[in-house]
Amino acid sequence: MRPFPLSGFLYEFRRALLSVPLIVLTVLIVLASFGVLATFAVNRTPPSTFLESSNLFYFAKGEYHFESYVYDTYGNPAPGVVFNFTVFKANTTGGPPGGPVANATGRTAANGLVDVPVALAESNYSVQYSAVGPNNQSVGCGGQFFSSATSITSPPPGEIRPFGCGSLSSVLSGTGYQASTLLQVFFLGPNGTAPPNYQVYWAGPFNISPSPAPLPESSMHLLGGLSVPHQTYALSVPSMGRDPPVGIPQIVQVELFTTGGQRVAMDANQSAGNFVRTPTNSEGVSVAFVFVGSIMAFLVPLMAVLAAYSVYGRDRLTGVLEGVLARPVSRLGLAVSRYLAVIAALCLAVAGAAAVLDALVAWVLGGFLPFTVMLLLFSALLVEIGAFTGLVFLLAHALRSSAGLVATAIGLWAFFAIGWFVLVPLLGVLSGAVFSPGYERTVVQLEFFNPVQFLSLVQALLLGSVSVIGPTTPLAPSDYGITYASVVGDGLVWVLAPLAALVHVVRHRD
Amino acid sequence: MLTIRGLRKVFRGKALPAVTDLDLDVRPGEIVGLVGLNGAGKTTTIRAAAGLCTPTSGTVTVFGLDLTRQKAEASRHIGWVPEVPNFEPGSRALAQLRYYAGFYDLSGPAARERCSALLQQVGLPGVERIRLRTFSQGMRKRFSLAASLLGDPEILLFDEILSGLDPEGVALVRNLMLELRGQNRGILLSSHILSEVQQVADRVAIVHQGRLVKTLTREEVANAGGLTLRVTVANLDEAGVGILRGFGEVRREANTVWISNPIKESSEINAELVRRNYTVVALGYEPRNLEQLFFDAIRAPEAAGP
Numbered sequence: 001m002r003p004f005p006l007s008g009f010l011y012e013f014r015r016a017l018l019s020v021p022l023i024v025l026t027v028l029i030v031l032a033s034f035g036v037l038a039t040f041a042v043n044r045t046p047p048s049t050f051l052e053s054s055n056l057f058y059f060a061k062g063e064y065h066f067e068s069y070v071y072d073t074y075g076n077p078a079p080g081v082v083f084n085f086t087v088f089k090a091n092t093t094g095g096p097p098g099g100p101v102a103n104a105t106g107r108t109a110a111n112g113l114v115d116v117p118v119a120l121a122e123s124n125y126s127v128q129y130s131a132v133g134p135n136n137q138s139v140g141c142g143g144q145f146f147s148s149a150t151s152i153t154s155p156p157p158g159e160i161r162p163f164g165c166g167s168l169s170s171v172l173s174g175t176g177y178q179a180s181t182l183l184q185v186f187f188l189g190p191n192g193t194a195p196p197n198y199q200v201y202w203a204g205p206f207n208i209s210p211s212p213a214p215l216p217e218s219s220m221h222l223l224g225g226l227s228v229p230h231q232t233y234a235l236s237v238p239s240m241g242r243d244p245p246v247g248i249p250q251i252v253q254v255e256l257f258t259t260g261g262q263r264v265a266m267d268a269n270q271s272a273g274n275f276v277r278t279p280t281n282s283e284g285v286s287v288a289f290v291f292v293g294s295i296m297a298f299l300v301p302l303m304a305v306l307a308a309y310s311v312y313g314r315d316r317l318t319g320v321l322e323g324v325l326a327r328p329v330s331r332l333g334l335a336v337s338r339y340l341a342v343i344a345a346l347c348l349a350v351a352g353a354a355a356v357l358d359a360l361v362a363w364v365l366g367g368f369l370p371f372t373v374m375l376l377l378f379s380a381l382l383v384e385i386g387a388f389t390g391l392v393f394l395l396a397h398a399l400r401s402s403a404g405l406v407a408t409a410i411g412l413w414a415f416f417a418i419g420w421f422v423l424v425p426l427l428g429v430l431s432g433a434v435f436s437p438g439y440e441r442t443v444v445q446l447e448f449f450n451p452v453q454f455l456s457l458v459q460a461l462l463l464g465s466v467s468v469i470g471p472t473t474p475l476a477p478s479d480y481g482i483t484y485a486s487v488v489g490d491g492l493v494w495v496l497a498p499l500a501a502l503v504h505v506v507r508h509r510d
Numbered sequence: 511m512l513t514i515r516g517l518r519k520v521f522r523g524k525a526l527p528a529v530t531d532l533d534l535d536v537r538p539g540e541i542v543g544l545v546g547l548n549g550a551g552k553t554t555t556i557r558a559a560a561g562l563c564t565p566t567s568g569t570v571t572v573f574g575l576d577l578t579r580q581k582a583e584a585s586r587h588i589g590w591v592p593e594v595p596n597f598e599p600g601s602r603a604l605a606q607l608r609y610y611a612g613f614y615d616l617s618g619p620a621a622r623e624r625c626s627a628l629l630q631q632v633g634l635p636g637v638e639r640i641r642l643r644t645f646s647q648g649m650r651k652r653f654s655l656a657a658s659l660l661g662d663p664e665i666l667l668f669d670e671i672l673s674g675l676d677p678e679g680v681a682l683v684r685n686l687m688l689e690l691r692g693q694n695r696g697i698l699l700s701s702h703i704l705s706e707v708q709q710v711a712d713r714v715a716i717v718h719q720g721r722l723v724k725t726l727t728r729e730e731v732a733n734a735g736g737l738t739l740r741v742t743v744a745n746l747d748e749a750g751v752g753i754l755r756g757f758g759e760v761r762r763e764a765n766t767v768w769i770s771n772p773i774k775e776s777s778e779i780n781a782e783l784v785r786r787n788y789t790v791v792a793l794g795y796e797p798r799n800l801e802q803l804f805f806d807a808i809r810a811p812e813a814a815g816p
Contacts (some may be wrong), residue, residue: 007612015598025616319596323654327613328586328661509522510563 005329009337012311016345021306025299026349028311032295033357036364051078051139053131054186054230057163059155060123066116066163069186069230070108070131070139080134085116090124101125113229116193127163127467142396145176158191171468185226187265198264199228202253205272212253212268217261226256237272296350296486297455298383301388305409306345308392309402312338317402321324321434335506339393339499346385354378373462382457387451388413390498397505416452444480451494457487511558512536512588512665512696516568527566528554530719536696538664541687543711543731544700545804551595551720552700556669559698560590575578586614589658593670593700595650597642603629604638607657614661623685628656633682647674655683666690666697672706684710708800716807724807733798738796739769741774753786754779758796761806766790768802 044369089098106116131139201220428434447453529551575584607625
């Protein structure tokens with residue numbers, strides 16, 4: 001004889017999981033989670049004033065051409081940016097450059113492009129240049145301001161080369177969400193023509209040292225073709241886990257090939273971290289507590305109340321349970337199997353909702369929520385689930401009508417989830433103690449006595465501070481008695497006390 | 511065998527016990543009727559025998575297994591049909607039966623086959639996919655009967671199983687009970703329909719005010735089909751009743767006495783009363799049945815007084 005009715009457990013698990021209230025509330029939580037999209041959407045107005053540029057040059061027909069593309073952080077072209085070039089004769093001995101041999105000026109067009117031709121004989125030079133936006137904005141390059149002299153070594157006629165701190169590729173912020181990034185490639189075909197459908201490949205991440213060597217196409221990933229001077233690509237470097245990568249800086253390598261497989265250019269200057277989509281810890285904790293804390297902590301106890309009522313309370317009070325108890329099963333076995341079935345179903349529903357939230361966060365912020373944060377939050381919700389499930393099971397043995405049970409159970413949830421937050425401040429106001437240090441301490445410590453607020457205790461531990469309203473400076477959680485030991489103990493009491501009482505009642509009463 | 515010894519059940523908040531000092535056996539291959547007025551303790555007795563309510567004192571054992579301490583093992587030998595069956599309203603018939611079947615280690619195709627066969631046996635073919643909330647009272651009874659037979663139990667507890675059934679259902683259940691008895695199963699049948707109990711029961715336990723007041727033997731039940739002589743005497747006194755006792759077992763109500771299975775003809779009894787100066791107002795035979803035995807039994811303690 002099996003002590004635990006496994007088939008009954010599975011049946012009740014399925015029944016709890018498919019109960020209408022559980023489905024409705026889970027869907028509600030999932031829908032609420034979509035609020036993440038609004039919270040982390042990038043606000044594009046006003047646009048960033050910071051401008052960046054990518055720079056190329058080539059020699060053709062007795063002229064050097066300095067081609068630049070200026071854009072904002074979203075990749076929008078920046079017209080009206082004035083470039084000033086001063087070309088010096090290069091000092092081949094490595095000393096300072098000689099006197100200036102040419103000056104030239106250009107202004108970016110509506111498409112953000114500028115071509116500044118300088119008539120010079122083919123040779124090696126140093127170039128000093130500056131760029132100023134129409135509203136005197138600084139123009140950076142890869143995040144650096146520049147106006148220093150840059151040596152240029154004359155390439156074969158018609159061949160395109162980067163210059164300055166500009167490189168083949170650059171990083172743009174995605175226009176959708178805060179953490180999304182795009183790779184922008186700016187390059188030209190021979191003699192400044194449109195790129196003849198170069199193939200853009202990437203590989204990585206690699207350690208920044210030693211300097212990466214050129215790679216064949218076969219060992220890289222194709223990003224797409226390049227038929228216009230500048231093009232953006234969605235580049236996603238595999239996450240190195242839920243926690244942000246640390247240690248040796250890593251880069252991604254970008255190369256351009258002709259359709260015939262001949263390498264045209266290579267760039268290994270972009271940090272891989274730009275493309276590893278991982279939310280910061282603060283973002284993760286913020287999402288976790290805003291959405292999990294405020295929505296799940298509020299609704300999960302109600303889910304527990306309704307699921308426990310559906311699976312046990314109603315059956316017990318309408319006589320349905322007796323039809324099961326007449327089977328080869330002990331009273332305790334039946335009660336515990338149903339209790340565990342409800343807990344398991346709720347855990348799965350909450351995990352499903354959390355998975356949707358995590359997937360949304362990964363989509364929006366570029367990476368999953370910190371694992372430890374999710375684990376602690378799930379544990380906190382498990383305490384709520386255990387406490388309310390146990391209480392409803394227990395009430396089913398104390399009350400005599402299903403209507404009375406559902407009213408009492410929902411009333412219990414309403415008291416802890418809503419009434420508590422009205423009653424406690426009200427008592428503070430009535431007693432005249434509100435905002436006093438003693439009142440704050442009492443309010444915080446009362447969280448130990450409310451299962452809905454158990455998550456607040458966990459939050460205090462995770463964030464290392466307690467948020468209180470009042471004139472005093474927030475103290476560390478331990479100053480309020482919130483320690484790992486006290487929180488774990490409180491959670492165990494909330495789960496085990498109703499369960500122990502239930503076991504006692506089931507064993508000693510009809 | 512189901513053995514009830516010294517069963518006493520006092521519900522919380524109630525001063526009087528629902529059942530007290532009740533001893534009863536149900537052996538394999540017999541049908542024991544359990545009859546009594548409303549509130550007599552029939553349902554409490556059956557619920558205790560089904561392991562649904564814990565005795566305040568006394569024991570209920572099934573083949574030596576204590577239903578309080580070895581509930582799961584003992585329940586394997588018992589099938590129970592309640593007076594008012596309740597099921598998950600949203601569940602479908604087959605799904606609910608298969609859920610119950612899981613407790614008997616029946617699963618998969620074997621469970622499906624067994625459940626469908628039982629539904630067929632109780633006259634509910636083709637209801638497998640129908641939700642239980644749509645079942646009539648009679649269908650619920652039949653469904654509950656099927657559920658009680660899932661584990662092939664040796665002891666069946668039927669609490670008012672006939673109420674709510676149409677004549678066809680009554681006949682089906684009656685025949686099924688006789689068939690089960692033939693398969694050496696024991697049945698404890700609680701019913702208000704005494705004529706039905708009389709038709710099938712081998713023994714009848716009569717409970718009144720929570721006590722077992724009489725157990726009619728197989729012979730007594732079998733003889734319950736005899737005649738009763740009803741005699742109304744204008745000047746009846748204790749001496750007159752004593753005279754009538756000489757003709758058989760008597761029951762008196764005011765000036766009327768019923769003589770069960772009288773040993774003399776009515777004319778001889780009349781002559782004897784007249785000879786003793788009693789004025790006989792009415793004299794006639796009535797068919798004797800379980801109902802009379804029942805009332806005889808429950809009135810005897812009342813007549814005896816506290």
